[in-house]
Amino acid sequence: MASYFVCNSIFNGIMKLAGDTNFYDLRKKCEGSLCYDFSNMETFLNKKSVRDALGVGNIDFVSCSPTVYQAMLVDWMRNIEAGILNLLEDGIKLLVYAGEYDLICNWLGNSRWVHAMQWSGQKDFVASPEVPFIVDGSAAGVLKTHGPLSFLKVHDAGHMVPMDQPKAALEMLKRWTKSTLSEAGDSEKLVAEM
Structure with a gap:
């Protein structure tokens, strides 16, 4: 307390x-x-x-x-990182996302926490490139991923990402559950195949 x-x-x-x-x-x-x-x-x-x-x-x-x-x-102030590390080591997927205009759970603090976690894939995660998260042909955010860990900063969103960016939030959840978060969505694939 x-x-x-x-x-x-x-x-x-x-x-x-x-x-x-x-x-x-x-x-x-x-x-x-x-x-x-x-x-x-x-x-x-x-x-x-x-x-x-x-x-x-x-x-x-x-x-x-x-x-x-x-x-x-x-x-609120309990350190749950040890449990998260165990999940990552077991290959359980973790997605941390934040809207770029949220102050209370800001993207920079979340990014620093995710980058600083001491786990077997930390160096590779830190070294992995940031890539655009594309939805409907536009960058809806910036994504970094390695192994089971992904971090996504969502553009033009606050704390309530699904309210601010409903298409991006839905696409994020769909791709994450399909293990295709870093790939283009179905609409982008169709355009690319034409």
């Missing part, structure tokens, strides 16, 4: 200087309690037909539960 309070005080000092900037997306002002409008998602997930399909009964969906938030505070 001491680490949490120190980190929070540093971040609060930064935000005091930044004003009402949206720390999830530096291009925007923070509006509302979560700085994003989740009303469409909340309306959809609270429909009786959706709740029935998910099997959650009458439990209402909320975008950010204060109960869950409070319960997880003690986990």
Whole structure:
């Protein structure tokens, strides 16, 4: 908890200087309690037909539960890297991605953490080239990958990459689950084959 309070005080000092900037997306002002409008998602997930399909009964969906938030505070500053290293060593794929305009989980900090991880493939990961992540013929981000580890900085996105760049986010997930993250998507392949 001491680490949490120190980190929070540093971040609060930064935000005091930044004003009402949206720390999830530096291009925007923070509006509302979560700085994003989740009303469409909340309306959809609270429909009786959706709740029935998910099997959650009458439990209402909320975008950010204060109960869950409070319960997880003690986990915020835990170092989970050892577990991640074991996954990488076992060949389990890991994708770390971040929107380039996110401050709270910024791409630079995530990139430094991923590059500094001490695992058997670290040197090769660090030496691997950054390549454009192409979606619909345009660079949607910058990708670095080696073995089971991939890092993607998503262009024109904040914390909520799927809200800011839905096509890129969907393509990212499709390719990652197919182990083709560093390859062109289906539409790019079709164009290239013509």
